[in-house]
Amino acid sequence: MKYLVNGCTDAQWNMALDQFVLEQGPDEPVFWLWQNAPAVIIGRNQSARAEVNLPYLEANGITLARRVTGGGAVYHDLGNLNYSIAGPTDELPDAAQLMAETLRQLGVKADKSGRNDILVEGRKCSGYAKSIAGGRTLLHGTLMWDVDLVQLTESLKAPGSKLEAKGVASVRSRVVNLKPYLPYKTIEEFRDAVGKILAGQDGEIKLTEAQLQAVGRLADDRFRRPGWTLGKDPATRFNSSLKLPCGTVEAHYTLKGGVFTEIHFSGDFIGEKPAEELAQRLIGQRPEDLADVQDYFEGTGTEELLLLFQ
Secondary structure, eight states: OEEEEOOOOOHHHHHHHHHHHHHHSOSSOEEEEEOOSSEEEEOTTOOHHHHSOHHHHHHTTOEEEEOSSOSOOEEEOTTEEEEEEEEEGGGOOOHHHHHHHHHHHTTOOEEEETTTEEEETTEEEEEEEEEEETTEEEEEEEEESSOOHHHHHHHTOOTTOSOOTTHHHHHHHHBOOSGGGSSOSSHHHHHHHHHHHHHTTOOBOOOOHHHHHHHHHHIIIIITSHHHHTOSOOOEEEEEEEEETTEEEEEEEEEETTEEEEEEEEESOOOSSOHHHHHHHHTTSOGGGOOOOTTTSTTOOHHHHHGGGO
16 A cells, blocks of 8 residues: 655644545555554544543643544553554455554464454454545554553543553553564554555655645644534433442432533441532532532542542
């Protein structure tokens, strides 16, 4: 396949490039390899607040971006190599099979699993998603080279998530970085090796300056806008449970626009005042606005109770 060179690490610009090449790219298959500075990329149909730890992203300078393809939320950083392939639908390869074969040529015992995953020794190193528009298809996915698994876990620990402190170990048991399996010292060497196999004898395709400007406008007009990134944010229901000094506390709540629209506490906890009073006070507030909880949950501090909503 012919290839584009893309050195941009701006996640929202890269999402715009994906859409642009999907809709207005060459009349033949083309691929490009790229990286993002730390970012969480959510699927087109996902609720950002339901899938992502937005306060953690903001506190750590991690970008949130929404892509044009479906699927789940993924964490990217400069230890992750991404690939995109676009062109006429009937001319595109099976992306997962192609990337698994590419890794095998590089010496990694990789196998396609299910519809879109690649496994190494039973652990996931890659997944992909796709979008179709006007007889053309975009396939894009990840190749985990040396991703920060702690940052990955914390970024995707959404309110109500079952990921707790042991989540990092759990993630490590399910996913794998490719760096230990390859002879390359840097991700740039890995990228060049992958690119050489995918390109074969084909050459480079360059976008014109006008096309690059069009990608920039698309990034600004769509992919950087909160309305696209955060979406319409339908009300999302959560349930979580935690054992605290006051006893076991269960929280059943709905968030819309990041604020409580309903909340109910249950469990075997003790407190001087009925928790229903606190629940009524929280309607219209954000989880981080929680304060003065000791009267409702004996011996329990605000920071401890906040863990229910992380």
